[in-house]
Amino acid sequence: MPDPTSSNTNEELNTAKQVNPDNVGALNRDQLTPKAAAAPQGHDVAGHDHAPGEDAPDHSGHSHDPGELDFDDDNEPGHDHGPAEANPYLLPGVSLALLLVGLALDYYKVGFFAGYVRPAWYGLAFVLVGWKVVKAAVLSIPGGNVFNEFLLMSLATIGAFAIGEYPEGVAVMLFYTVGELFQDAAVNRAKRSIRALLEIQATEVTIVRAGKSLVLDPKQVQVGDVMEVKPGEKVALDGTLNGRPASFNTAALTGESAPQTKQPGEVVLAGMINLETLAQVTVTAGFQDTKLSKILAMVQDAVGRKAKTQQFITKFAKIYTPIVVGLAALLVLAPYFVVHDYIFRDWLYRALVFLVISCPCALVISIPLGYFGGIGAASKAGILFKGSNFLDVMRELDTVVMDKTGTLTKGVFAVQQVQPAAGVEAAQLLRLAGALETKSTHPIAKAVVAHVGEAVVGVPVEQVEEIAGHGLRGQVEGHDVLAGNTKLLSKFNVPYPAEVDQVADSIVVVASDGKYAGYLTVADAPKEDAAQAVRELKADGITKIVMLSGDKDSIVQRVAKELGITEAHGGLLPEDKAKYVQQYLSEGRKLAFVGDGVNDAPVVALANVGIAMGGLGSDATIETADVVIQTDHP
Structure with a gap:
């Protein structure tokens, strides 16, 4: 499992396109083959590295202006179209504009758009998006990777220019380049999800040694040290209270909104x-062995594993390209x-025509456009698909696994049931409990107060005592009131009905003047359309x-x-959820x-x-997900 604290976790690798399927989608160098790991940006296609993004580490000796793509970088030669830069779609956008204007000038037969002007115009549009693909095709030849998609696209588009079909050459290369940018964006999105998870980890921790408090990096803390955690602070390392x-x-x-009261040990x-309150915790696990670090490593592993599927067009090109080139030569x-x-020039022209019509334009252009239509229709319904391939996978699903809190339920505590004891009015029970819980x-107390x-308002409450892990005791309108869990009533020897112990939800049991007065249940209510969503699935x-x-x-x-829902499992940590999903x-x-x-990010990946x-989802989960339901309605 990769080290989640590795210095290259945040390194801007570009691995959407690889020759070796094992390298596709790798998120750090630990997930690459040795040869690819040695490349400047982890790319195993010669001459196909990309410009470093704005989040990449500084490189000594070279930099890029915002929005600038370096066509001739000494350190990273070749196919460099910078998907992670501030505006990676700038050059393709300019190319598209030139193509559209050129088509309009052709259609209206504008006088100046003839002679050398027309090929120069389309040539500029082609160079903006195609130069790096051609460069990659040439530079990949010495490594033995000759018949790849870069050669296929280069031959077809240059052939189109050779026979005067300039717009076709530009259009094919433009759509191919945009497709590559989308693939790179998917890998960079996965890296952003890892950075979001990293922000959850505490960056410093207070340790008590020899009676003195020391502020250390969590990586420097040893098992057995005692941490001090102030109210509002994150716990930096696993331990016992x-x-x-x-x-x-x-x-x-x-993922649960209910706080947990931990007892010593x-x-x-x-x-x-x-x-x-100030808490002291004895450390039981080093920084890399904490549950949170494991969540981070699981996300890296899962995203990398899912991404390692060689693209169809790459497989297709390895077989199709040599056949097409061979037939053109024949x-x-x-x-x-x-x-x-026999006239050589005539047959060369025919071979170039054959290369152009043999380019799988339908595959490169029409399929993405068809999927974009589906993605657009889904977005109108508040559903965001992050890749066209997920439309295909959605059709094949036979199993749906769901989290509870925030997914099927509202994620907010509210009073669900008020059950007064015999002889006690519901309004009186709520008044006593609500006043004390203020x-x-x-x-849970806030949920009771909001309900009441x-x-x-104005109810006198005095002599309030908070009994940790149990609840509250105080004087409400002259009555001695207890409000908390059943352990509180047992502590003060107040008998209560046995069925109270069978209540599944979080419960507030109330006693007044030494007598059981009833209880309230506080729970997270299901969303209005949750049951309908299950039925429709x-x-x-x-x-x-x-x-x-x-x-x-x-x-x-x-x-x-x-x-x-017929199958459900509770009390799970993220790795437990991952085990069920893997099963x-x-x-x-x-x-x-x-x-x-x-906590759902590893399983989502x-x-x-x-x-x-x-809406309610965490940034890390939304970044890791393939589909986002923007309305929060299941």
């Missing part, structure tokens, strides 16, 4: 955020032996629908039953994964099609 209980936001790892993971030479009035900053609303032929979540398994099973893929299933949190919820 010392001292007293503490609450943590675990969304970076589990329980595991605390890197990426969690300490919410309230068309020039063979008539010499069988035709009495003194807490816990998300104006009813608690089944109607469309999806044979397996699975819900995977980091939430409690009891809650996951309840939501799954409510939505009509389904190993069974030969075509699988889509739908998620929204940072691993699936045949990764789908992200665009």
